[in-house]
Amino acid sequence: xxxxxxQFVAAGLTSGAIYTLVALGFSIVHxxxxxxxxAQGEFVMIGGMAAVSxxxxxxxxxxxxxxxxxxxxxxxxIVEKVAIEPAQKTGRADVVTLIIITIGVALFLRGLAQVLxxxxxxxxxxxxxxxxxxxxxxxxxxxSLWVLGGTALAVVALGWFxxxxxxxxAMRATAFNPLAAKLMGIDTRGVMRVSFALAAALGALxxxxxxxxxxxxxxxxxxxGLKGFAAxxxxxxxxxxxxxxxxxxxxxxxxLGAGFVSSAYKDAIAFVVILGVxxxxxGGLVGARRSERV
Amino acid sequence: xxxxxxxxxxxxxxxxxSAPASSGWGRRLATARTGGLGALALVLVALxxxxxxxxxxxxxxxxxxxxxxxxxxNLLIGYAGQISLGHAGFYAxxxxxxAILAARWGWPxxxxxxxxxxxxxxxAWLxxxPTLRLKGHYxxxxxxxxGVIVSIVLSNEDRLTGGPDGMAVPPLVLxxxxxxxxxxxxxIVGLGLWLTVWFALNLIDSPIGRALRALxxxxxAAETVGxxxxxxxxxxxxxxxxxxxTAGALTxxxxxxxxxxxASFLHSVELVIMVVFGGMAxxxxxxxxxxxxxxxxxxxxxxxxxxxxxxxxxLIVTMVFFPRxxxxxxxxxxxxSRR
Numbered sequence: 001x002x003x004x005x006x007q008f009v010a011a012g013l014t015s016g017a018i019y020t021l022v023a024l025g026f027s028i029v030h031x032x033x034x035x036x037x038x039a040q041g042e043f044v045m046i047g048g049m050a051a052v053s054x055x056x057x058x059x060x061x062x063x064x065x066x067x068x069x070x071x072x073x074x075x076x077x078i079v080e081k082v083a084i085e086p087a088q089k090t091g092r093a094d095v096v097t098l099i100i101i102t103i104g105v106a107l108f109l110r111g112l113a114q115v116l117x118x119x120x121x122x123x124x125x126x127x128x129x130x131x132x133x134x135x136x137x138x139x140x141x142x143x144s145l146w147v148l149g150g151t152a153l154a155v156v157a158l159g160w161f162x163x164x165x166x167x168x169x170a171m172r173a174t175a176f177n178p179l180a181a182k183l184m185g186i187d188t189r190g191v192m193r194v195s196f197a198l199a200a201a202l203g204a205l206x207x208x209x210x211x212x213x214x215x216x217x218x219x220x221x222x223x224x225g226l227k228g229f230a231a232x233x234x235x236x237x238x239x240x241x242x243x244x245x246x247x248x249x250x251x252x253x254x255x256l257g258a259g260f261v262s263s264a265y266k267d268a269i270a271f272v273v274i275l276g277v278x279x280x281x282x283g284g285l286v287g288a289r290r291s292e293r294v
Numbered sequence: 295x296x297x298x299x300x301x302x303x304x305x306x307x308x309x310x311x312s313a314p315a316s317s318g319w320g321r322r323l324a325t326a327r328t329g330g331l332g333a334l335a336l337v338l339v340a341l342x343x344x345x346x347x348x349x350x351x352x353x354x355x356x357x358x359x360x361x362x363x364x365x366x367x368n369l370l371i372g373y374a375g376q377i378s379l380g381h382a383g384f385y386a387x388x389x390x391x392x393a394i395l396a397a398r399w400g401w402p403x404x405x406x407x408x409x410x411x412x413x414x415x416x417x418a419w420l421x422x423x424p425t426l427r428l429k430g431h432y433x434x435x436x437x438x439x440x441g442v443i444v445s446i447v448l449s450n451e452d453r454l455t456g457g458p459d460g461m462a463v464p465p466l467v468l469x470x471x472x473x474x475x476x477x478x479x480x481x482i483v484g485l486g487l488w489l490t491v492w493f494a495l496n497l498i499d500s501p502i503g504r505a506l507r508a509l510x511x512x513x514x515a516a517e518t519v520g521x522x523x524x525x526x527x528x529x530x531x532x533x534x535x536x537x538x539x540t541a542g543a544l545t546x547x548x549x550x551x552x553x554x555x556x557a558s559f560l561h562s563v564e565l566v567i568m569v570v571f572g573g574m575a576x577x578x579x580x581x582x583x584x585x586x587x588x589x590x591x592x593x594x595x596x597x598x599x600x601x602x603x604x605x606x607x608x609l610i611v612t613m614v615f616f617p618r619x620x621x622x623x624x625x626x627x628x629x630x631s632r633r
Contacts, residue, residue: 275443
């Protein structure tokens with residue numbers, strides 16, 4: 001029984017780590033633009049698929065991983081430049097319009113992937129072998145440790161970036177009040193671009209880390225995107241601690257729910273939880289109770 | 295802008311709209327509305343004359359059913375300013391509810407349909423009540439979640455729903471006769487669309503419509519003049535869900551077969567896209583958006599593998615250059631050229 005628990009916890013933390021990375025992407029883009037970027041899941045797909053292709057092209061695994069994340073970041077930058085920036089320049093695009101544009105981007109990227117690669121499922125070799133390790137009574141694949149470690153590293157680096165660097169502070173200032181930030185000389189356009197690139201890189205990191213476990217295909221981003229959104233909302237959209245807490249919690253609940261309640265409804269658990277939270281704890285788990293300025 | 299006012303009136307954004315102060319204004323508004331309804335009736339009646347075969351009827355029925363959902367959804371998105379990413383869930387529940395009552399328990403369709411639609415209305419009320427009090431993207435999240443749950447339940451409960459493969463739906467029987475054949479269904483669905491548009495046009499020019507536009511502009515300002523924003527938002531949310539469920543039930547009994555794909559997130563997104571593409575806060579925009587985006591895939595199929603890419607690109611380009619949607623933008627251009 002105890003072993004089974006540990007097994008589910010390990011699996012839950014692994015998938016929770018990915019939801020965390022996707023949720024962080026949602027929060028970063030939301031802070032910069034107040035829009036929900038429904039192409040966030042597609043960045044996960046691009047990361048995984050690009051890494052698979054680069055390895056197939058003969059690159060060493062480490063180089064392929066880094067390059068895949070970089071590719072996704074560039075795609076994020078292009079998306080902002082080509083689709084989001086022109087829409088915002090006209091000044092008449094409201095949040096709903098921006099959401100539709102990101103959905104258009106998601107469809108475009110998914111279609112592109114389908115043409116560029118194919119509709120088959122691909123797999124990336126595990127980073128350090130496939131021999132399971134026993135940890136606290138649970139049998140864990142080494143790749144799970146890579147996922148957890150990589151996510152932890154990304155979260156710490158992000159925390160340092162937002163609290164210690166000038167640019168990170170500029171991004172937080174822009175999130176808090178774009179107009180005031182602009183008046184203080186912050187290049188808010190640049191912040192938008194960096195936000196998209198950063199969100200894309202985080203998503204791609206998630207995609208690369210999990211590609212050896214869950215495999216990857218052109219449409220892998222759809223469900224991951226939705227669950228990442230749920231995780232971000234669970235923690236309180238825009239909050240970084242919230243994204244981490246929401247992601248891990250969602251992963252754990254999903255894994256335990258699938259194990260002990262019903263595996264057929266595994267994908268529904270995240271959404272049942274989010275509905276419950278929205279009904280009883282509006283604002284998310286860590287969402288700040290702030291009063292609205294009129 | 296005397297001559298142009300008539301045209302731009304219907305779909306201009308809430309803020310740009312002037313109040314119909316004098317009785318002359320009121321009369322002109324009335325003609326704009328009845329004129330539009332008359333034109334729609336004319337188009338609906340005249341279209342079949344140009345249809346060479348049943349395939350055109352099928353596509354037209356599909357367009358009209360989508361347009362019905364979109365007109366309802368636009369009340370929520372365009373006028374109340376709330377986004378729903380789960381309307382396919384309501385649509386599919388209307389379809390499956392009526393189908394299950396009729397097929398598994400032998401209810402006559404003229405009772406199973408209304409009961410299913412009413413049940414969807416209750417569900418929408420239960421979900422909308424807590425979430426519509428929240429600000430921001432919460433309704434989007436709640437409706438998205440509901441939609442995904444509905445689609446998973448429909449796929450999993452295969453004893454009732456037939457699972458991912460879908461289920462056969464008994465036909466609609468009215469006055470002892472089976473309703474079948476594309477022309478007859480076209481008549482029913484066309485009438486349904488006309489009634490929905492009529493209802494929506496009346497609603498937005500009623501006190502409810504004015505309240506909705508006010509709270510879209512500024513919720514705080516609307517509340518200070520005594521508008522119970524949560525109440526009106528909830529009401530229009532439930533109404534749009536009822537409309538979606540009705541269209542769903544009609545689709546099920548027309549097609550004779552349904553699959554859980556009708557409840558998918560993608561279908562919800564398609565519905566929202568139709569509304570925004572055609573024009574938010576424009577009843578005619580919703581109709582045009584539904585027509586264009588139902589027809590577009592029929593043409594894009596020639597692109598085969600590139601279809602999804604092309605659809606995405608069309609979406610991006612349209613929304614970047616016509617952020618308010620096709621119909622309002624064209625109306626503004628028309629108004630400007632007349633000036």
